[in-house]
Amino acid sequence: MPTHSVQVLSTWLSMFGLRVVVALKLKGVEYEYHEEDLQNKSKLLLESNPIHKKIPVLIHNGKTISESLIIVQYIDEAWPSSDKPILPIDPYKRAIARFWADYVDKKMYEVGSRIITSPAGEEREQAKKDFIEVLQTLDGALREVSDGGPYFGGQQIGFVDVALVPFLCWFEAYETLGEFKIWDESKCPHLHKWADTVLDHPSVKEALSITPPPKVVEYAYLIRKIHQGAN
Numbered sequence: 001m002p003t004h005s006v007q008v009l010s011t012w013l014s015m016f017g018l019r020v021v022v023a024l025k026l027k028g029v030e031y032e033y034h035e036e037d038l039q040n041k042s043k044l045l046l047e048s049n050p051i052h053k054k055i056p057v058l059i060h061n062g063k064t065i066s067e068s069l070i071i072v073q074y075i076d077e078a079w080p081s082s083d084k085p086i087l088p089i090d091p092y093k094r095a096i097a098r099f100w101a102d103y104v105d106k107k108m109y110e111v112g113s114r115i116i117t118s119p120a121g122e123e124r125e126q127a128k129k130d131f132i133e134v135l136q137t138l139d140g141a142l143r144e145v146s147d148g149g150p151y152f153g154g155q156q157i158g159f160v161d162v163a164l165v166p167f168l169c170w171f172e173a174y175e176t177l178g179e180f181k182i183w184d185e186s187k188c189p190h191l192h193k194w195a196d197t198v199l200d201h202p203s204v205k206e207a208l209s210i211t212p213p214p215k216v217v218e219y220a221y222l223i224r225k226i227h228q229g230a231n
């Protein structure tokens with residue numbers, strides 16, 4: 001067994017990878033981080049996730065787990081002694097948290113990517129509109145599930161917070177490449193306040209420090225260039 005029994009395969013720009021890092025920090029779990037080059041994937045990655053060949057992968061005592069939300073739930077179950085549950089205890093609240101994390105999975109990445117990759121004009125404007133609509137839906141969800149607390153998890157940071165917060169690293173890229181102001185246009189005061197609060201959470205701050213927004217902007221321009229070249 002390696003000195004560290006917890007290893008994370010990820011890459012700095014991945015919102016999915018960041019979820020895993022946030023969850024490990026929340027639980028205070030020590031881990032070894034392996035930065036992957038997605039253009040040149042390591043043997044360890046290809047062997048650990050032979051089905052999807054994607055990051056993130058968690059390797060715990062030699063056993064591999066893939067898919068970010070499944071990994072976060074595993075972390076919550078494998079380190080349960082903590083006073084910091086990521087998922088709520090109540091079965092109904094757990095289901096609702098999973099519903100919204102799933103919503104984030106189905107919507108955020110897709111609409112965000114469209115702002116970056118779609119050609120200027122109608123398509124990109126539609127992507128921006130769709131993005132704002134997703135935020136407004138999440139603003140409503142936050143009011144419903146937070147029970148008056150600052151987080152989707154209520155007084156404590158929880159599953160939906162962990163699922164969503166890494167996307168904030170990409171907001172500057174969406175704004176710059178979409179040429180719009182997300183918070184002005186969405187008028188989502190609750191979600192905006194949530195963003196400020198959650199980014200100030202010590203575990204989140206540490207985890208997200210590997211993904212500086214200006215570096216993401218540069219990367220997003222590169223993705224757009226590649227797409228324009230392909231069209």
Ligand SMILES: N[C@@H](CCC(=O)N[C@@H](CS)C(=O)NCC(=O)O)C(=O)O
Nearest residue numbers: 014016038053054055056067068069
């Ligand atoms: N549903 C997956 C998505 C993971 C994913 O899309 N990973 C990307 C990086 S952000 C990746 O590894 N891409 C490499 C490839 O597709 O070859 C999860 O939640 O973990």
Ligand SMILES: *[C@@H]1O[C@H](CO)[C@@H](O)[C@H](O)[C@H]1NC(C)=O
Nearest residue numbers: 036037039040041042043044
């Ligand atoms: C790919 O990665 C391996 C190590 O994992 C390295 O030895 C090799 O130089 C890399 N190739 C390229 C083209 O970056």
